[in-house]
Amino acid sequence: MRILILQVAPQTRGRPIPRFDPRLGTLLTLLAERGHELHLIGLSRFDEGRVKAALTRCLPQLVFADISPVCVGAARRALEFLGTREFLPIVAGGAFPTVAPAEALSLPGVAAVAIGEPDATLVTYLERLKDPVAPTAVRGVWLRDEQGLTRPQLPGLVEDLDSLPFAERDLFGYAEWLARCGELEIAVGRGCPQHCGYCSNDAERMMYEGRGVWVRRRSPGNVLDEITVVRRRHATVRSVRILDHAFALDDSWLVGFCEAYARRCGLPLRCHLRANAVTSTRLTLLRSANLADADVEIISGSDFIRNEIFAMDLSNAQIVAAFGELHRAGVRTRAVLYLGSPYESEASMEDTLHLLRALRPARVDVRPYFPFPGTRAAAEPCGSNGWLSPRGEEEYHADRPGIEMPACRPPLVTACIRRIRAEFATTVSSPWWRRLRQAPQHLLKLMRGR
Ligand code: SF4
Incomplete structure (x- = not known):
């Protein structure tokens, strides 16, 4: 067909x-x-x-x-x-x-x-x-x-992820992507043990209840086999990025992965790290696998939003400690955050700005909050308070949050997003003067082959 x-x-x-x-x-x-x-x-x-x-x-x-x-x-x-x-x-x-x-x-x-x-x-x-x-x-x-x-029931979950074939890449224009940035992306598992209120993970996990183990990982050997296949096809691979948020949450699996990665690949590694799971043991392990970049979801500078609304079980103190550990270990950091979340205010946005200044991440990825359907926060408090924006996704594409709260109007959020993007190196919409300032660093990176 x-x-x-x-x-x-x-x-x-x-x-x-x-x-x-x-x-x-x-x-x-x-x-x-x-x-x-x-x-x-x-x-x-x-x-x-x-x-x-x-x-x-x-x-x-x-x-x-x-x-x-x-x-x-x-x-x-x-x-x-x-x-x-x-x-x-x-x-x-x-x-x-x-x-x-x-x-x-x-x-x-x-x-x-x-x-x-x-x-x-x-x-x-x-x-x-x-x-x-x-x-x-x-x-x-x-x-x-x-x-x-x-509406038939769901089938059982695929438990042995190694039984699945490697993902198609050519149709996505992967050769061009690698020629442009050299970063090979790969998923090592499915499912996540965390319960962040802004994420659809919980909704999916509940859909699959009773149909198998939710958090599954490929064997390290299988992941390395795929990395090897892609590297053989594309000489332009210069680093590897693990896409899973739950990547570093299982110590025994991580030991096997880091050993296999160091032995069979060794290219600079980038991954997601949960700030409350950054321990010196894990960091030493990850450094043995050439961890160079970490993406850390801080989401908000407000403990209340992060924990009471999004149930992330993550304090400001843990975030500060994690960034300190990462920087001391020579790992570049990218802070990921949403603005315009439920109960956001001018004060909480200022808190976020202050936290970012204290963390000094190498890059910031800041986006407007969007209440994804099926997520806990979209239902409560956004839906129950009538905050869901009638303009929906249009707001998100215009850098405005997908909710409207009387105490924090969308233009305030947009202004703060732009302020953060102007002050910190970002992966989105860096202003021309920042790109100009960063040009010599990019040139150096290219000369070093990274
Ligand atoms: S850690 Fe990431 S994938 Fe897991 S629940 Fe939180 S946002 Fe979702």
Whole structure:
């Protein structure tokens, strides 16, 4: 079957879409292995010209739309357009359909929604479509037809992640990405043991309750095999980035990984670290694997927002201590934060600014808070207080939060986001004078091959 895949996701950090996504990449490999012909385009906004060109090039028999919760409007427009030009079956999947399947099924032309981890759902569904007499009901795929809505249970979780093939990368334009920045991205597991109130992890975990172990990790050998395969194909790989937030939370797995990584790769490593999990033992271990960069979610300078609203169990003191440890170990840090979260105020934004000044991260990634559907914070307190913005994702793309609180209007939040981006090196929208100031450092980095 010829399948056109639309990755509808925001363009972050100036990175073009399509953007490598390990979950989608694994699905694409599985579909290719079953003989499907795949074409992938990325959309952060509806672009009629690109959709038309993809239709002409691909002549699809089916469209699969992988939809991010902050691009539902863009997906709606693209699917509407498809509906007016072609009579094509459309299946939706990805983060938004997983947490809001009924809403995804109401998008124009969508006849089926693959929920959760698509390896076990979408692949089987497409196999059934090939056989006109086979029943189409498949675990994890919601359907809408003349009879109404079919909502089958989810299948069990894939427990042995090593049994999955390596993720497809070429369709994402990975050679160009590596030539541009040299950073190989890889996922080492699925699921997360944390319970941050702004994250859809909890919603997914609950959906899968009773269907297997939620937090799973690939074996270190399997991860290193994939890194080796990608490095053999692309001489431009200069560093490795682990995408999982839960990467460093299991000590026994981490020991095995760091040993294998140091022995079989050794390139500068970047990963997520939980500030309350940065211990000197873990840091020594990670340094043995050439840890060079750490992304740390601080989210807010307000202990109240971080802990009472988002249940992160993470104090300012722990954050300060973690950054101190990381800097002493020579690890570059990137602080990740949201502004405009529930109960944000001018005072809490000032607290965030003061905390950042004390932490002195090498880079800051600051975004407006967006209440992702299915997350705890979106329901309580945002939904219950009537704070959800009627303009939804448009706000997020304009650097305004997706909630409106009388005590902290969106323009105040936007101003503070811009202030932080002007004061700190960022991965988003650095002002021209900062980029100019950073140019000699970038040049030095390039000369050192990093
Ligand atoms: S640590 Fe990351 S993935 Fe885990 S619950 Fe928190 S935000 Fe979600």
